[in-house]
Amino acid sequence: MSEAVICLTHVSKSFSRGRSIAPWQQWWSARENPAPAGQGLLRNVIDDVSLTVTAGERVALIGNNGAGKSTLLKLISRILVPDSGEISVRGRISSLLELGIGFHPEMTGSENIYFYGSLMGMPRNEVAHLFAEIEAFADIGEYINQPVKVYSSGMYQRLAFASAFAMRPDVLIADEGLSVGDASFQQKCLNRIEELGKQGTTILIVAHNAAAMMRIATRGIWLDNGGIRMDGAIAQVSEAYAEYMTLDAFQRATAVPAGIIQRITNPYILISESVRVNALSVIDRSEPIWDVQNPLKIRAEISITSPCYLGRVRVRLIGAADNIPLLENSYLQGEARLFLQGTHTITATIPPLGVKPGLYRVGVAVFDAEGYEREAANSSLFVRVHNANVARDASLITESTIIVE
Numbered sequence: 001m002s003e004a005v006i007c008l009t010h011v012s013k014s015f016s017r018g019r020s021i022a023p024w025q026q027w028w029s030a031r032e033n034p035a036p037a038g039q040g041l042l043r044n045v046i047d048d049v050s051l052t053v054t055a056g057e058r059v060a061l062i063g064n065n066g067a068g069k070s071t072l073l074k075l076i077s078r079i080l081v082p083d084s085g086e087i088s089v090r091g092r093i094s095s096l097l098e099l100g101i102g103f104h105p106e107m108t109g110s111e112n113i114y115f116y117g118s119l120m121g122m123p124r125n126e127v128a129h130l131f132a133e134i135e136a137f138a139d140i141g142e143y144i145n146q147p148v149k150v151y152s153s154g155m156y157q158r159l160a161f162a163s164a165f166a167m168r169p170d171v172l173i174a175d176e177g178l179s180v181g182d183a184s185f186q187q188k189c190l191n192r193i194e195e196l197g198k199q200g201t202t203i204l205i206v207a208h209n210a211a212a213m214m215r216i217a218t219r220g221i222w223l224d225n226g227g228i229r230m231d232g233a234i235a236q237v238s239e240a241y242a243e244y245m246t247l248d249a250f251q252r253a254t255a256v257p258a259g260i261i262q263r264i265t266n267p268y269i270l271i272s273e274s275v276r277v278n279a280l281s282v283i284d285r286s287e288p289i290w291d292v293q294n295p296l297k298i299r300a301e302i303s304i305t306s307p308c309y310l311g312r313v314r315v316r317l318i319g320a321a322d323n324i325p326l327l328e329n330s331y332l333q334g335e336a337r338l339f340l341q342g343t344h345t346i347t348a349t350i351p352p353l354g355v356k357p358g359l360y361r362v363g364v365a366v367f368d369a370e371g372y373e374r375e376a377a378n379s380s381l382f383v384r385v386h387n388a389n390v391a392r393d394a395s396l397i398t399e400s401t402i403i404v405e
Contacts, residue, residue, distance in 0.1 A: 002054035002055045002056060002057075003054065003055055003090075004052045004053070004054055004055075004088075004090075005053055005054060005055045005057075005089065005090050005091060005170065005171060005202045006051075006052065006053040006076060006087075006088070006089050006090075006171065006202065006204070007051075007052050007053075007086075007087070007088040007089075008049055008050055008051050008052075008075075008076070008085065008086070008087050008088075009050050009085055009086045009087075010048050010049075010050055010084065010085040010086075011046055011048070011049045011050070011075060011082045011084070011085035011086070011087060012044060012046055012047055012048055012049070012082060012083050012084045012085055013044070013045050013046040013071055013075060013080060013082050013083050014043060014044050014045065014083055015043055015045055016043075044226050045068045045071045045226050046068050046071055046072055046075065046082070046226045047068075047225070047226035047227050048085075048227065049068075049072065049085075049226070049227060049228060050085075051221065051228065051231070053202060053204070054202075055170075055200065055202055056197075056200045056201070056202060057202055057203075057218065057219055058197045058202075058203040058205075058216055058217045058218050058219065059203065059204050059205070059217060059218075059219045059220070059221060060205050060206070060207065060213040060216070060217035060219070060220050060221070060234055060237075060238075061073070061204065061205070061206045061220075061221050061223060062213070062220055062221065062222045062223070062237060062238065062241050063222055063223035063224055063229075063241075064224075064245070067223040067224055067225065067226070068223050068225075068226040069175070069206045069223055070097070070175050070206065072223065073095070073097060073173050073175050073204060073206060074097060075087060076089060076093075076173060076204065077093055077095040077097060077173055078093075079095070079097065089171060090170070091169070091170025091171055091202075092120060092121065092167070092168075092169050092170045092171070093169060093170070093171045093172075093173060094120070094164045094165075094167050094169030094171070094172050094173070095164070095173045095174075096160070096161065096164050096172070096173065096174040096175065097173065097174075097175045103115070103116070103148055103156075103159075103160070104148075105147065105148055105149035106147055106149065107147065107148065108144070108145050108146055108147055108148070109138070109140065109143060109144040109145065109146065109148055109151075109159050110131075110144055110145055112148055112159070112163075113127065113131060113134055113159075113163055114127050114128075116163045116167075117130075117163075117167065120167050120169075122167060130166045130167070130168075133162075133166050134159075134162045134163055134166045135162075137158075137161070137162035137165065137166065137188070137192070138155075138158045138159045138161070138162035138163075139158065140155045140158055140159060143155055144159075154185075158185065161185075161189055165189075165192050165193075165196070169196075169201060170201065170202060171201070171202045171203075171204070172193065172196055172201050172202070172203045172204070172205075173203075173204045173205075174193070174203075174204070174205045174206070174207075175205075175206045190212060190215065190216070193205070193216055194215070194216060197216065203216065203217070205217060210238055210242070213234060213238065214234060214235065214238060217234045218233070218234055219231075219232070219233065219234055219237075220232065220233065220234040220235075220236070220237030220238055220241075221237070222237050222240070222241050239358060243320060243358060243359040246320045246323070246359065247320070247359065247382060273305070274304060274305045274306035274309055275302065275303070275304055275305075275306075275309055275311065275339070275366050276302070276303045277300055277301070277302055277303075277364050277365070277366060277379040278300070278301045278302075278303055278379065279299075279300065279301040280298060280299070280300045280362070280364060280379050280380070280381040281298070281299050281300075281381070282296065282297070282298060282299075282381070282383065283297040283298065283299050283347065284297065288381060288382060288383040288384065289383065289384050289385075289386060290350075290360070290383045290384065290385050291386075292352055292353050292354070292355055292385050293352050294352055295349050295350060295351055295352060296349070296350040296362075296383065297347060297348070297349050297350075298315070298347065298348045298349075298350070298362050298364075298381065299345060299346070299347050300345070300346050300347075300348070300364045300379065301343050301344070301345055301346075302339060302343070302344045302345075302346060302366060303342075303343050303344075304339045304340065304341050304342060304343075304344065305341065306341060307340070307341050308338060308339065308340050308341065309338075309339040310336050310337070310338055310339075310368065310369045311336060311337060311339060311366050311367055311368050311369060312331045312332065312336050312337065312366070312367040312368070312369065313329075313331060313337065313346060313364065313365070313366055313367075313404055314328060314329065314331040314363075314364070314365045314366075314367060315328060315329050315331075315348040315350075315362065315363070315364050315402045315404050316328040316329075316362070316363045316365075316402075317350055317353075317360060317361075317362055317402065318360065318361045318362075318363060319355075319358070319360060319361075320358070320359035320360055320361045320382060326353075326355065326360075327350065327353065327401065327402055328401075328402055329348065329401060329402040329403065329404045330401055331367065331404070336368075336369035346364075346404060346405065347404070347405050348362070348364070348402055348403065348404045348405075349402065349403045349404075349405075350362070350402050351401075351402075351403075355385055356385070357385050357386055358384070358385060359382055359383075359384055359385075360382070360383050360384075360385060361380050361381070361382055361383075362380065362381045362382075362383060363379070363380045364379050364380075364381075365379075
């Protein structure tokens with residue numbers, strides 16, 4: 001079994017809310033409100049986190065802004081000190097958290113390479129052996145002998161990356177580093193991180209680029225409100241996080257009080273308050289779960305407040321994680337439907353499909369006879385696919401259609 005390189009035991013870290021105040025302001029605040037000092041001023045950014053990373057593991061930290069990802073990496077890098085708990089890291093750490101940390105603006109690029117190496121605890125002759133590799137990776141030409149204060153931000157970042165990658169770290173820590181530089185340099189950095197991973201370097205990375213995380217990492221840790229919500233294979237954690245974010249965004253977007261019409265803001269879409277889509281549900285099932293080897297039947301109610309409405313109903317299946325439409329009915333073909341005033345129930349049958357497990361969205365919309373959308377709001381229903389032995393098959397999708405009755 002591989003030895004533990006990084007070990008966190010019940011680690012917590014708090015920061016003060018809002019701006020700092022002077023001592024006399026603290027005294028006056030305590031005089032006016034004799035509550036315990038600091039009460040209500042602290043926020044737990046990292047809350048009782050325990051985890052172990054073994055040698056050679058490639059771990060991606062996932063979570064929304066403010067979840068504590070960057071703070072956790074700074075604690076592991078010893079940039080911050082925990083309020084409680086213990087952190088143990090074995091080996092040489094190379095951090096891409098604050099790019100170019102330790103660089104002096106008056107020193108040349110060459111001098112800063114040696115200076116950075118000394119900060120990493122490397123002898124000068126070892127840095128000299130790696131100098132040509134660093135210079136080639138940075139690819140900043142004659143500027144290598146110019147003071148870094150004249151560098152552009154891109155040149156500065158290139159030199160910082162090249163120095164960090166060349167120092168042969170035991171642990172590489174990167175926070176959003178892959179988002180800097182042009183596309184070719186980002187690709188070069190990805191290739192280098194992959195190479196280090198294959199050589200046995202332990203990697204901790206934070207990146208909102210899902211493709212990059214899937215390429216580099218084998219393990220994912222989902223942070224939420226300073227704690228670990230999920231820890232497992234990167235594919236499973238990434239998919240669970242994508243589903244959560246999609247569902248959370250939908251719920252927040254549709255949190256409208258009853259009786260309030262949520263208008264469409266697209267100026268190219270006409271609005272009519274005479275038609276609404278309500279009460280979506282899965283027929284013959286208590287939970288919105290779909291066995292994709294069998295058809296899925298959806299029921300929806302269309303409310304008409306005008307004397308009559310001539311329109312078309314579109315039902316569409318959408319991948320919730322990637323928001324890509326997969327299948328819909330042929331709503332523009334044939335004659336438009338005549339809806340009289342009142343409530344009408346429609347059913348939609350989605351045929352068996354080869355789609356991978358995950359969360360999907362069934363959207364129901366109403367168009368007028370000419371094909372323009374004139375409803376107050378679309379309605380959507382999320383369904384979950386559990387069939388683990390089924391993968392998405394494009395041929396099945398393109399040859400199928402949704403039947404609406």
